[in-house]
Amino acid sequence: MNMMYTDTDRGRPMAKDPAVVKHQGRYYMYYSVPPHLQPEQAATGWGIGIAVSDDLTTWHKVGEVPQEQDCERNGICAPGVILLDGRVHLFYQTYGNGPKDAICHAVSEDALSFRKNASNPVFRPTGGWNNGRAIDADVIAYDDQLWMYFATRDPQGEVQMQGVATAPLASDFGQEAWTQRCEDSILKPELPWEEQCIEAAALVEREGRLYMFYAGAYNNRPQQIGCAVSEDGISWTRLFQEPFLRNGEPGSWNASESGHPFLFRDEDDRTYLFYQGNNDLGKSWYLSMQEIGWREGLPYLMITDYLA
Template sequence: MMHYADTSRGRHYSKDPAVVKYAGRYWMYYSIPPHRDGREPDGWAIGIAASDDLKMWERVGEMAAEQAYEANGFCAPGAIVLDGAIHLFYQTYGNGPKDAICHAVSHDGIHFERNRTNPIFSPTGDWNNGRAIDADVIVHEDKLFLYFATRDPLGEIQMQGVATASLDSGFGAGAWTQRCEESILRPTLPWEGQCIEAAAMCKRDGKLLMFYAGAYNNCPQQIGCAISEDGIRFERLFTEPLLPNGEPGSWNSSESGHPFLFEDEDQRTYLFYQGNNDNGKTWYLSFVEIGWEDNGFIPFIKR
């Protein structure tokens, strides 16, 4: 089993994976924390690893802060390949309700050009507090659907929203139309606690599936799944987690969280996620392969 952790910050620590295949290699983007000793860089950033087989990963670089809006940190990337380039949608960090989604593009997997209009999106409406984090995107009905997590006006409940942009828009600020006037998925099941975050999108025969993290980190966070015909109205497929945290003593006993769904060129699908067994002192990334039943719409974990 793959267990990857970046050690560039003085501990084994990688969160929030996003994986694409580009130019013949697999690329993984993930969150890395500030240095423990306070030396530069002192904010959250995005690490970059590459692989030839999805199992053995090598750190090949990182995105360091370049702009004022990244000064307090940035993290939680979502990645997609469009028109021969890697598009990264990530969040600012450390700004509370003012955290928002940003966009950058790479043609080599390592160096990213920021969208000149960043940040590109934050939600409106009296149902949320204006924050947008944990972006994931997917092409649906000739648009790019942007899924994000936000919080209620009191900043207590984490929940999901969605916006769309034209595929030829450049994805900058002003290109996005918010498609919901309330949360499209908010925590209601006991295991979800006060949080649904980290939407991980997949398309199956025109329907959209959202793998999501329920509960805040180490509560434990676990992974569920919901389905939608239009990408806006979702129904849960299960009342219990699809991927729970591990048994006591296992590497992910504290949580299995923050998923990302990667479909390879052979149509095999892999659910990447984060886990740890020490309540967040370390974080590792791993994956399981997803199988499909009931006409290809019900996911299960391949063993």
């Protein structure tokens, strides 16, 4: 295993939903942390931790994103991150509001201190195909716009699926900037292993095509990671009928799942798949990473001992 990270500051080993960016020569990872086990400290619910690394393998926590706005009071989590014109843009969800949870935005000059968008939350979906909830944002600059992929649920709140919206790259990414680009889900669960959930889109562009790594099935079912490809960002085709990255064998660190991916592309064009896992049905959570190689338009795991 080449990386293993968790956060114990809130009373148990738990770090979920990784997102990574390189800023001024260092790597920054943003991730979800749970409500504190001490009742008097648990009022703010889920939060977002920040860790730093010089090598993508050894990480040290350096802070948390404060919950400052009214929409954040019940919790924030599931960050997505991108570097644009030297500034770090963080997209994250509110938590604890059911179908009213939505996507927020913040920006930072130093990757540590964030200025929240005054119009937060900046996006939630519309249309009769969903229940109005937006979570698990991931963004990518593509075709002169910022594309935001998000998870939502059907009107009954049972099936998790993917949607997409875009905003001009020159905008402030506030509420008025976003245009929903779909009138139905762009990717919903169909394969047996995906059960009732596709969430946590993780995007990368290669040779003009977009690749989406995604989490299939709800947590610990087990959740596993699949991959799809698109020529236009809206119509998607699965590359594999089976999971690209499976959960581990019984007794391994990720026996309960390998889930919630994030695809980080470094300055040397190497790509790394970050993901979460555990072996106790969610009593703890750890983050890990595997390098991804590419051959004839298909991704593959560079090493095969990720279950060790």
